[in-house]
Amino acid sequence: MTVDISPIPTPAAAPRCEPCAGVQLNWRRAPGHAELVQGSNRKEERDGRQVTVTRYRCDRCGQVWDYENDKTNLHAGWSVVRPRGPRA
Numbered sequence: 299m300t301v302d303i304s305p306i307p308t309p310a311a312a313p314r315c316e317p318c319a320g321v322q323l324n325w326r327r328a329p330g331h332a333e334l335v336q337g338s339n340r341k342e343e344r345d346g347r348q349v350t351v352t353r354y355r356c357d358r359c360g361q362v363w364d365y366e367n368d369k370t371n372l373h374a375g376w377s378v379v380r381p382r383g384p385r386a
């Protein structure tokens with residue numbers, strides 16, 4: 299008797315909507331989408347320089363995004379903000 303444990307297809311990491319899924323990650327000057335609502339700015343340090351990171355939230359699916367504006371880094375751009383670990 300064999301138990302068939304088929305791998306469960308991995309769904310998209312977050313319940314993102316179609317426009318969110320189309321956002322190009324980690325690419326400088328990639329556009330977001332129309333339903334992203336701009337939130338607060340913050341400064342972060344990258345190798346001794348300050349860059350501005352802007353927080354966005356998708357009005358459609360609630361996905362939270364950061365956009366890092368670093369002129370010297372072609373791969374700074376959109377990143378998905380994952381919720382912090384499980385709440386205690």
Ligand SMILES: [Zn+2]
Nearest residue numbers: 315318356359
């Ligand atoms: Zn979305």
